[in-house]
Amino acid sequence: MFNLYWADESGFPAGDRGAVYGDGLFETIRMHGNRGVLLSRHLDRMVRDAGRLGIPVALRDLSKAYSAAVSRYVSRYTGKAGDDWILKLTLTRGEGGRGYQPGAGIRPNLIVSASPMPTLPTPAGVAVDFSRVPLTVNPLLTGIKSLNRLEQVMAAREIDGELFEVIMADNDGNLVEGTRTNLLLKVPNGWVTPPTKSLAVAGILRQWLLEWLRAKGELVIERAMGIGDVMAPDCQGLYLLNSVLGIVPVRQLAGQDLPADDGVATIFNPLELLE
Structure with missing residues (x-):
């Protein structure tokens, strides 16, 4: 079990x-x-990845905390902005230990917060650029949505003006992901996305969409993706994936226009995926 804290209260x-x-x-x-x-x-994913970090949490306890959070916050957002809002669950190892080494018997902490739904990007597509901040993915932490997001914070400082996102590359120049999005490229014979093992965050929408495309008989290839792939003449579209924002077409990348099919974004209908 964990200690439960509400972000709108003091005492953390x-x-x-x-x-x-x-x-x-x-x-x-x-x-x-x-x-x-x-x-x-x-x-x-939270239960699975917490296990990878050695933080004990049971799904039944997490589900109870989720239900309590809904009861606490839903009335603040019902009837506002289409009833859409954001719930954030943050699980930490807890408090204790000297320096980096955790103490024995630490009880995890779960911090729960809520916020309004952000403004969704235009269906016509967004402007994106390449980040100057390299993204290094530790193999032990691949895909985990951990609290270690300093590289993304530094890259996000480059987002200004009309830019919606910046795309980060690894030390070999392979495009990995945006600061808050995964990548999916449409090519003549199917779809290309960076392999899961290369990702800092393996997104929930990415996982769902790849399964959906494959179930429809679409060819989905997980391989390294370079700048040449997204700038190639046969590129049929680049899409940013985020479970809050949806499937976002990129209409311009580093000043170059890309084909942007807003119809692809309709594959993800959040109202059909409510639980």
């Missing part, structure tokens, strides 16, 4: 290892009224 311990060392992980869930989009995938 200053020595929490999540705050001090980034020792934890989080989930951001798009809500509609009292139901969450792809909810079970979010909760399952």
Whole structure:
């Protein structure tokens, strides 16, 4: 079991290892009224990845905390902006230990917060650029939505003006993901996306969409993706994936126009994926 804290109350311990060392992980869930989009995938991922970090948490306890959060926050957003809002669950190892080494028997902390739904990007597509900040993915942490997001924070500082996102590459120049999005490229014979093992965050929408495309008989290839792939003449579209924002077409990349089919974005209908 964990200690439960509400972000809109005081009393969170200053020595929490999540705050001090980034020792934890989080989930951001798009809500509609009292139901969450792809909810079970979010909760399952938190339990699974917490296990990878050695933070004990049971799905039944996490589900109870989720239900309590819905009861606490839903009335603040019902009837406003289409009833859409955001629920965030942050799980840390807790408080204790000397320096980096955790103490024995630490009890995890779960911090729960809610916020309004952000403005969705235009269906016509967004402007994106390449980040100057390299993204290094530790193989032990691949795909985990951990609290260690400093590289993304530094890259996000480059987003200004009309830019919606910047795309980060690894030290070999392979495009990996945006600061808050996964990548999907449309090519003549199917779809290309960076392999899961290369990702800092393996997104919930990415997982769902790849399964959906394959179930429809579409060819989906997971391989390294370079600048030449997205700038190639046969590129049929580049899409940013985020479980809150949806499937976002890129209409311009580093000043170059890309084909942007807003019809692809309709594949993801959050109202059909509520749990």
